Amino acid sequence: MSAQAVRAPSMAYPWDGPEPRAALIGCEGLSLRLGGQPVLVDVDLRVHAGEVVALVGPNGAGKSTLLAALAGDLDPEQGRVLLGEHDLSAVPVAERARARAVQVQEARLSFAFRAEEVVRMGRAPWRGTRFAAEDDAVVADALRTSEVEHLAGRLFPTLSGGEKARTAFARAVGQETAVLMLDEPTAALDIRHQERLLAEVRERAAAGVGVVVVLHDLTLAAAYADRIVLLADGRVRADGPPRDVLTAELLTEVYRYPIAVVEHEDSRALVVLPLRDRRSPQKEES
Structure with a gap:
């Protein structure tokens, strides 16, 4: 989906915009x-x-788990999830689907749908609205943007892991939501x-969309995120700009592994590196 095509839907949302x-x-x-064990503890975001x-x-x-709770797929034990300024639990499911799109870690489908059909599933929340007339154009654009246009007729189970991920991304962006x-x-x-x-x-x-993305690659997170939320043991350890959060001292503590953070001399991009001991183990003398 090209940036100029992104719009703030004007349906019945908890916000008027977004501004x-x-x-x-x-x-x-x-x-x-989950399973009686605390997974998230007193998280504000x-x-x-x-x-x-x-x-x-x-x-x-x-x-x-935090992403699933924000999406409304898991109910909090304490606290509340907000969509705009409204408690998510009070927002009808149909409105949630028009407000936020979710790409899960692993897309599982019960039937062998074709890739284009999977992407078209993202348009379901707009069925019966005036935006349904845009379905064909939006699906075509999402397939093209995600570079899976050539896979449109392939059965989803036959795709590689990367092709499935790109198709799932196309489905999410094709849903055209504010989040x-x-x-x-x-x-x-x-x-x-x-x-x-x-x-x-x-x-x-x-173009105005709010994005929440789970990433393991800290260098990618530094390059593309405005804010980094660092979690450890279900708690927020830090929340702020990449340069404030991705420090060698904090990452070494949280990941329990020696980590260096360096700045690329040309681009000034942050690069996060594990510190490896490359010394070869000495052979014992016989």
Whole structure:
């Protein structure tokens, strides 16, 4: 979806816009347990129109759980999730679907749909509205933008992991919502497609969309996010601009592994590197 095609839907939303810097989605005092174990503890977060917020942290930190709670797929034990200024629990499911689109880590389908049909599923929330007339054009643009146009007729289960991820991304952007929520969208992608996908995310943010994205690659997060939210043990350890959050000291502590953060001499981009001991183990003398 090209940036100029992004629009703020004018349906019955909890906000009228979105206006620049409007709070689109977030949570207050969010706590949640899974299997009796605390997964999120007292999390506060707001995502605004026009910004890309990256959720980062070690395995089990609560990143995907937080994204699922913000999407309304998991109910908080304490606190509340907000869509605009409204409690998400009071927003009808149909309106949620017109407000936020979600790309999950692994797309699972019960039937062998073709790639184009998968992307077209993203248009379901607009069925019966005046925006349904745009379905064909929006789907075609989403396929082209995600570079899966040539896969439109392929059965989804036959696609590679990267092709499935790009198709799932096309479905999410084709939903045309004010909030875009992505769970590790680059995990199965090569370098070129990682860069192209996140560049598209930045374009959509520039057009007013609020984006929440879970990323494991901290260098990618530094390059494309306006804000980094660093989670550890279900709590927010830091929330701010990449240069404030991605420090060697904090990352080494949170990831429990020695990490260096350097600045590329030409681009001044931050590069996050694990410090590896490359010394060869000495052979014992016989």
